[in-house]
Amino acid sequence: MMTTVSPSAVPSHLDDVLDAVRRRSAGEVVFQQAVEEVLHTLGPVLDRHPEYADAHILERLCEPERQIMFRVPWVDDRGRIQVNRGYRVEFSSALGPYKGGLRFHPTVDLSVIKFLGFEQIFKNALTGQGIGAGKGGADFDPAGRSDAEVMRFCQSFITELYRHLGEHTDVPAGDIGVGGREIGYMFGQYKRIVNRHEAGVLTGKGVGWGGSQGRTEATGYGTVFFARDMLATRGQDLTGRTVVVSGSGNVAIYAIEQAHRLGAKVVACSDSAGHVVDPDGIDVALLREIKEVRRERLSAYAAERPSAEHHAFGSVYDVPCDVVLPCATQNELGEDHAAALIRNGVLAVAEGANMPCTPGAVVRFREAGVLFGPGKAANAGGVATSALEMSQNAARATWSRDQVTDRLESIMSDIHAHSRATADAYTGDPDDYVAGAAIAGFIRVADAMLAQGIV
Numbered sequence: 001m002m003t004t005v006s007p008s009a010v011p012s013h014l015d016d017v018l019d020a021v022r023r024r025s026a027g028e029v030v031f032q033q034a035v036e037e038v039l040h041t042l043g044p045v046l047d048r049h050p051e052y053a054d055a056h057i058l059e060r061l062c063e064p065e066r067q068i069m070f071r072v073p074w075v076d077d078r079g080r081i082q083v084n085r086g087y088r089v090e091f092s093s094a095l096g097p098y099k100g101g102l103r104f105h106p107t108v109d110l111s112v113i114k115f116l117g118f119e120q121i122f123k124n125a126l127t128g129q130g131i132g133a134g135k136g137g138a139d140f141d142p143a144g145r146s147d148a149e150v151m152r153f154c155q156s157f158i159t160e161l162y163r164h165l166g167e168h169t170d171v172p173a174g175d176i177g178v179g180g181r182e183i184g185y186m187f188g189q190y191k192r193i194v195n196r197h198e199a200g201v202l203t204g205k206g207v208g209w210g211g212s213q214g215r216t217e218a219t220g221y222g223t224v225f226f227a228r229d230m231l232a233t234r235g236q237d238l239t240g241r242t243v244v245v246s247g248s249g250n251v252a253i254y255a256i257e258q259a260h261r262l263g264a265k266v267v268a269c270s271d272s273a274g275h276v277v278d279p280d281g282i283d284v285a286l287l288r289e290i291k292e293v294r295r296e297r298l299s300a301y302a303a304e305r306p307s308a309e310h311h312a313f314g315s316v317y318d319v320p321c322d323v324v325l326p327c328a329t330q331n332e333l334g335e336d337h338a339a340a341l342i343r344n345g346v347l348a349v350a351e352g353a354n355m356p357c358t359p360g361a362v363v364r365f366r367e368a369g370v371l372f373g374p375g376k377a378a379n380a381g382g383v384a385t386s387a388l389e390m391s392q393n394a395a396r397a398t399w400s401r402d403q404v405t406d407r408l409e410s411i412m413s414d415i416h417a418h419s420r421a422t423a424d425a426y427t428g429d430p431d432d433y434v435a436g437a438a439i440a441g442f443i444r445v446a447d448a449m450l451a452q453g454i455v
């Protein structure tokens, strides 16, 4: 029998859920952080909708539908046997097939994959498309590995994971360390095993063989559209603004490109070995050549660009700017960084990465009146465009780059408007995008779960 949770009992209900997560997922620090961030925003919605608590929606959402962990053995170029650990956490299929990227990075563990999968639930719901939520990856480090080693790793990884995938079941994409090259190797092995050219099983494919125009650029472009829309609420725009971007991978590169298109100047970006400051504006063609083709460090950028300086120490967030786009990794922007950015007059922060700002940094930005766009909303353009890729695959259709970018722009505007309106309706503060994005995503998933019964 279900218990009835009255509004006055909501805070203790949230505490109970959080306590259970902490107990069951002991030691999974970033997963707990992601759950706490969402749960802290949900009080007002549970007050108004006791049916969600009565149906134990939160208890169910915090427990993945399925967690898969597996051995990934492979042979390196010197003939030595290597063993990595692979993961796929299938969090929620309430809105569609599990959907979310694969991350290949030495820091990957179950906690990291669960935090990313949990975030994906609300982000994917917010896009308004028919996609559930999942995330996966491995503690494999592609840095310094030859193409042949990366191929053998990807083949071994998918030889185990393929049985859990399918265009109606679970559809992975890229994330840190997984780009077009890795998706190609994994798709090839999947096709070989199942003997079907099932284009919709992975997104981020090459444009010539089932990929969508504009998918590579979508996350970075979408983050900049979101920043532009936030600024517009204060009668401001990006023209002539100084921007700092962290990271120099897929999301960062195309955020820089779109920021330049909209009239801003990006003066700094980073990688895990330092950052570059380029007062003339980052040269995107050179950055792409160094990062996407040569796969070198940012120091190579500074060596070839007279206006740029490379800093192996210090932080990219010490560089004065109007807008900051953290596009590297989780918890990379802490309270001290936020304080430095605020001192230097930052107006807006849009998270291209997932959870790059620590909870303390978010509080600082909000208290200082800085516009803050959380990753769930600001970086949803990537997965939204992955869903467009799935639509094209299902229809055996190919859309033009302009069609895809126009759709992306309108999806990002809808996410922005919906997050803002939801924040206003539940907290009375339309600028509270953190609450607005989480609540809007939560309501869509919760309503689907109520309709689908206890599963």
Ligand SMILES: NC(=O)c1ccc[n+]([C@@H]2O[C@H](COP(=O)([O-])OP(=O)(O)OC[C@H]3O[C@@H](n4cnc5c(N)ncnc54)[C@H](O)[C@@H]3O)[C@@H](O)[C@H]2O)c1
Binding pocket: 174, 175, 176, 177, 178, 179, 219, 246, 247, 248, 249, 250, 251, 252, 270, 271, 272, 273, 327, 328, 329, 330, 332, 352, 353, 354, 379, 380, 382, 383
């Ligand atoms: N690729 C997508 O479509 C997508 C979509 C939504 C969110 N994201 C998120 O965006 C972020 C970046 O993903 P990506 O796809 O660009 O990966 P990527 O591998 O292409 O790039 C990651 C970048 O971050 C840098 N980096 C990693 N750790 C760092 C550190 N500690 N300090 C500074 N730089 C560091 C790397 O050097 C690299 O430049 C991740 O948080 C990812 O989850 C990606």
